[in-house]
Each structure stands twice: as C-alpha cells, then as structure tokens.
Amino acid sequence: AQPLVRSARALNEERLVEVEWEDGGRSLYPFTWLRDNCQCPLCTLDSAQARKLLLSNFDINTGVDAVELTSDGQQVSVTWPEKHTSVFNANWLKKRCFSATARQAVQEELFLNERQYWDATLQVPTADFNQVLHDDKAALAWLLALRSVGVVYLRGAPAEEGQVAKLVERIGYARMTFYGHTWHVQDKPMANNVAYTSGMLVVHTDYPALHFAPGVQFLHCISQAVEGGESQIVDGFHMAEQLREEDPEAFRTLTSTLVDFTDTGKDYCDFMLQSKKCIIDVNSGGQVTGINYNNATRDSVLDLPLSQVQPFYRALRRYLDIMTRPENVVTYRMEPGDLVTFDNSRLLHGRKSYVSSPDRVRHLEGVYLDWDEVMSRLRILRKAVHGDA
Numbered sequence: 001a002q003p004l005v006r007s008a009r010a011l012n013e014e015r016l017v018e019v020e021w022e023d024g025g026r027s028l029y030p031f032t033w034l035r036d037n038c039q040c041p042l043c044t045l046d047s048a049q050a051r052k053l054l055l056s057n058f059d060i061n062t063g064v065d066a067v068e069l070t071s072d073g074q075q076v077s078v079t080w081p082e083k084h085t086s087v088f089n090a091n092w093l094k095k096r097c098f099s100a101t102a103r104q105a106v107q108e109e110l111f112l113n114e115r116q117y118w119d120a121t122l123q124v125p126t127a128d129f130n131q132v133l134h135d136d137k138a139a140l141a142w143l144l145a146l147r148s149v150g151v152v153y154l155r156g157a158p159a160e161e162g163q164v165a166k167l168v169e170r171i172g173y174a175r176m177t178f179y180g181h182t183w184h185v186q187d188k189p190m191a192n193n194v195a196y197t198s199g200m201l202v203v204h205t206d207y208p209a210l211h212f213a214p215g216v217q218f219l220h221c222i223s224q225a226v227e228g229g230e231s232q233i234v235d236g237f238h239m240a241e242q243l244r245e246e247d248p249e250a251f252r253t254l255t256s257t258l259v260d261f262t263d264t265g266k267d268y269c270d271f272m273l274q275s276k277k278c279i280i281d282v283n284s285g286g287q288v289t290g291i292n293y294n295n296a297t298r299d300s301v302l303d304l305p306l307s308q309v310q311p312f313y314r315a316l317r318r319y320l321d322i323m324t325r326p327e328n329v330v331t332y333r334m335e336p337g338d339l340v341t342f343d344n345s346r347l348l349h350g351r352k353s354y355v356s357s358p359d360r361v362r363h364l365e366g367v368y369l370d371w372d373e374v375m376s377r378l379r380i381l382r383k384a385v386h387g388d389a
C-alpha cells in the first residue's frame with residue numbers, strides 16, 4: 001500500500017524534518033541529507049537516476065525556509081534558503097527512513113544477506129534448466145535459493161558443451177580467469193591443476209590465489225565416470241559458526257591469520273599468482289562473509305612467526321575436521337545433463353576419485369561469475385516478477 005503522510009514539519013533546533021505517517025509511525029530526515037538528495041532535474045540526472053548536485057554546491061549546514069505537505073498526503077516539499085524547492089514522494093521517503101529497523105529491512109532487501117545454514121540432511125533445491133532459461137519466475141526462484149542456501153541443482157540440460165554459457169547469458173556475463181572463459185574438468189596429461197586429474201579432491205573453494213576470488217560457480221556434467229566421481233559439498237559458513245562455538249581460539253586464528261596462496265602455470269595464458277587471505281573472512285560486525293581454502297594452492301611460503309605456525313595448523317585441522325564430518329557433508333552424483341550452481345565464497349566442494357574408461361571419460365564444463373552480476377539479475381527479476389519494490 002502507498003504510504004501517506006499525515007503531517008510534516010521542520011525541527012529547526014535538531015535540523016531535522018519530522019514526518020508523521022497515516023499509519024501512526026514517525027520518521028526523521030536530516031536537512032543536509034534532504035538537500036543532498038533533491039530529486040529535481042537540476043539536482044538529479046533523471047535518465048541515469050544519478051546525482052548531479054555536487055557536495056560543494058550547497059551548504060551542508062543549511063536551514064529550511066518552509067516544509068509543506070501536498071493535500072493528498074503523497075508529497076513533502078522543502079524550500080531552502082537559496083529559494084530552491086525539493087519535492088519528495090512519500091514512498092521514496094518511507095523507504096529511506098533512518099530508524100534502525102527500517103534501515104535493516106532495506107539492507108536485507110538490497111543484499112539478501114540472510115543465509116539458511118545446512119548440513120548433510122539438506123535437500124538440494126532443484127530447478128529445471130530450460131525453465132530457468134525461459135521463465136522469469138523460475139529464474140528468480142533459482143537465484144533466491146542460490147543466495148540463501150548457496151547451492152541449486154539444475155536438471156535437463158543437453159549433455160554437450162556450451163550450456164554453462166547459456167546460463168551465464170541469462171545473468172549477464174562471466175568472470176574471466178586464467179583458466180579461460182569456461183573450463184573443462186577432465187583427466188588431463190601434465191595437469192596444470194589438481195582438478196584436472198582423476199584423483200579425489202578434498203573440499204575446497206576455488207581460486208583463493210586471487211585476492212578477489214570468483215563468487216559463483218556453475219558446473220555442468222557432460223559425461224560421468226564409469227565408477228566414482230561423486231561430488232561433495234559443505235556449508236563453509238555454517239561450519240565456521242560451529243568452529244566458533246567448539247573452538248573459539250581456532251576461529252580467532254583462522255579469521256586473523258593471513259595465509260599465502262599461489263598458482264603458477266599456463267592455460268588461457270601464463271600466470272604466476274600470489275595472494276594473502278584469511279581462511280575465514282568476517283565483517284566488522286563479526287559475521288562470517290567468506291571462506292578461502294584450497295589445500296592444493298596454499299603456499300609453502302608461510303608468513304608467520306615460528307610461535308604461530310603450530311597454532312595455525314591446529315586451527316586449520318579443527319575446521320577441516322568439522323567440515324569432513326559425515327553429518328555435515330552432502331554427497332551427490334552428477335549425471336550427464338545435470339548442472340550444479342553454487343556460492344564459491346561460502347561452499348566448499350570436492351569429489352571422490354574416479355575411474356574413466358577410454359569410451360567414457362568424465363567431463364565437466366565450468367564457469368565463474370561474481371555476486372555483483374548475479375545480484376543485479378536477481379533484483380531485476382524480482383522487480384519484473386513482483387513489481388517495483
């Protein structure tokens with residue numbers, strides 16, 4: 001429902017405009033912020049929804065001359081001492097209310113940071129590949145689950161190359177890396193990556209050797225091994241929380257120790273990467289926001305004082321022990337035509353070793369994306385499906 005303003009007035013002492021809503025609530029808006037966000041054509045480039053007004057072009061200690069409410073209660077106008085008038089729509093103001101609750105609600109709507117944690121009992125959300133490509137509702141449900149659960153299985157793709165590219169096209173564009181626009185997971189002679197062998201891969205995130213690792217990964221099964229090759233996934237965020245609870249000291253170590261990662265070789269072109277990352281990223285509020293762990297590319301260069309080496313190994317081992325407990329790991333076997341899409345900043349993934357026969361070679365095609373592009377498509381789909389938010 002359209003929010004309606006009951007009254008609006010200037011609180012000159014506090015330099016706030018007070019808005020009383022018809023539903024009984026009250027919001028406060030700083031003069032400076034209102035002046036900065038004037039929506040008129042002089043202050044805003046409407047075609048880009050971008051600010052034209054410069055910070056140097058108005059008084060950040062401005063007062064107001066008048067605050068008025070339109071008779072229908074849908075707009076508040078503010079006239080400034082410079083004789084400029086700004087008109088604000090009620091729903092625009094309501095969405096930008098400065099109360100902690102309102103800000104939190106808007107942030108959740110913008111970024112969808114709430115996550116559903118899981119363990120081995122997870123029923124992996126599943127969607128139809130072709131529906132996701134052609135139906136906005138199906139595509140939105142796919143991306144919402146990818147964001148909150150971190151993994152979605154897609155079925156029904158043709159068992160041939162080029163399918164991950166179609167899915168990327170649905171979003172926008174792919175994240176290019178040294179392994180190419182898309183890459184092929186197969187047993188390769190003189191493999192430039194442990195993934196390109198038939199050996200087992202312990203759970204890992206991809207590409208911690210990049211300071212900005214790819215946020216999202218799509219993997220498409222083109223052909224599966226005769227035996228073995230089952231996939232394994234674990235919820236790195238959930239396991240990090242479990243570590244924090246079981247062993248706070250280990251959690252502190254993994255969230256504060258910078259670990260060197262390295263990746264050298266030749267694929268799309270030659271590369272020699274080095275990065276320094278914490279195994280577990282946390283934000284300023286202490287929330288887990290990312291996992292960076294690949295045992296194969298963890299560098300033998302370890303930039304730690306001697307006394308911190310053993311505590312680091314102990315902490316890492318504790319985290320891995322939790323992540324490899326059977327009650328925490330989801331195992332599935334991809335069949336030709338199956339696709340798995342997952343959050344590479346949160347999930348760790350691995351596979352069991354496999355046996356290929358010459359006429360049935362295991363072959364997956366993969367691609368990376370970043371969360372910015374995926375979230376952009378998600379917001380557009382949400383607007384298309386549910387209308388303007």
Ligand SMILES: [Zn+2]
Binds near residue numbers: 040042043044084
């Ligand atoms: Zn203006």
